[in-house]
Amino acid sequence: MVPEASSVPLYYHEDYVRHEQGPGHPESPERVREILRYIKDHSLPVELREPVGITESDLELVHSAFHIRRVRDFGVGYMDPDTFHTDRTFGFCLRAAGGVVGAVKQCITERRTTFAIPRPPGHHAGADYNMGFCYLNNVALSARMAQKEFQDIEKVAIVDIDAHHGNGTNDIFNSDPSVLYISTHEWGIFPGTGHYTDVGSGKGVGMTVNLPFNGGSGDGTFITSFREIVLPILSQFGPDLLLVSFGGDAHFMDPLTTLSLSTPGYLELVRSLIDIGNKEVGGRVCVELEGGYHTYALAESFAGAIAYASRTEPVAPARFTQNMDEKGDRKHIKELIDTTASYWKL
Numbered sequence: 001m002v003p004e005a006s007s008v009p010l011y012y013h014e015d016y017v018r019h020e021q022g023p024g025h026p027e028s029p030e031r032v033r034e035i036l037r038y039i040k041d042h043s044l045p046v047e048l049r050e051p052v053g054i055t056e057s058d059l060e061l062v063h064s065a066f067h068i069r070r071v072r073d074f075g076v077g078y079m080d081p082d083t084f085h086t087d088r089t090f091g092f093c094l095r096a097a098g099g100v101v102g103a104v105k106q107c108i109t110e111r112r113t114t115f116a117i118p119r120p121p122g123h124h125a126g127a128d129y130n131m132g133f134c135y136l137n138n139v140a141l142s143a144r145m146a147q148k149e150f151q152d153i154e155k156v157a158i159v160d161i162d163a164h165h166g167n168g169t170n171d172i173f174n175s176d177p178s179v180l181y182i183s184t185h186e187w188g189i190f191p192g193t194g195h196y197t198d199v200g201s202g203k204g205v206g207m208t209v210n211l212p213f214n215g216g217s218g219d220g221t222f223i224t225s226f227r228e229i230v231l232p233i234l235s236q237f238g239p240d241l242l243l244v245s246f247g248g249d250a251h252f253m254d255p256l257t258t259l260s261l262s263t264p265g266y267l268e269l270v271r272s273l274i275d276i277g278n279k280e281v282g283g284r285v286c287v288e289l290e291g292g293y294h295t296y297a298l299a300e301s302f303a304g305a306i307a308y309a310s311r312t313e314p315v316a317p318a319r320f321t322q323n324m325d326e327k328g329d330r331k332h333i334k335e336l337i338d339t340t341a342s343y344w345k346l
């Protein structure tokens, strides 16, 4: 029997397409517009939801007062060479964070997969720094608010499949044993962190799992690593909540990286996360947007995940299907397993 299609909550606000980094910047409103267009063109059943309100004291769960003031009051100019600030930026950041927090709260109360497409993204923002198009860390704040507001949420897993290492998220939870952070990313590109020997610190040793891949790595390397490392670790950790930082920039069409996931490869990864969330995390899964700069590749990958969660796939044949890494980088995966196996049964 084919399960019935059901609509999926998607957190969005018009501010997500008002935020601008300037002409020619890859982190453009078109990224979110293309996802919405894809959803509309394929009649995917989504319920658009508004972000919840976020206060400055909420932000203090993750960020220093100094950093919050800086993002609030910076004025007009570059906070770093990639990240422009205007008088409207802080308001946009609160909306972005509110979208992810809203999506996370709903996935907890209703036990079903929810989605958020915030701009600006967040995973490069640390407790007291902005970086790489990010000002405030949306996913980290959501994890902390979930732990604070829901008694039965203690252990949170964050799986970050953006092509760039989520250094902000990594740093915020580095010594925290209650938050498992797993990141797959391209080694040797921005921000330069995320070596596999960074396994966390203090009480959090083993709870940071960095899986840096060599340029060119795609479906074979990612899917094998998920099967042999990511999914077994998630099962052993047994989270109360699973958050997916979805970056579409590991796609072979992406202009900023040389990873080579195809759209079906992306969907296989996200399906496996939604499935484990349904089977082992009581349906409490939230997929939130980070990077991804080829807008159509991003749209068909992200919206494909929505289609899976709403049981309406396949929506349409994917445009970008070429598997450029069928065998996978076996030797490198073994190296990653050897390091990670000091902390997890693999």
Ligand SMILES: [Zn+2]
Residues within 6 Å of the ligand: 162, 163, 164, 247, 249, 290, 291, 292
């Ligand atoms: Zn990225």
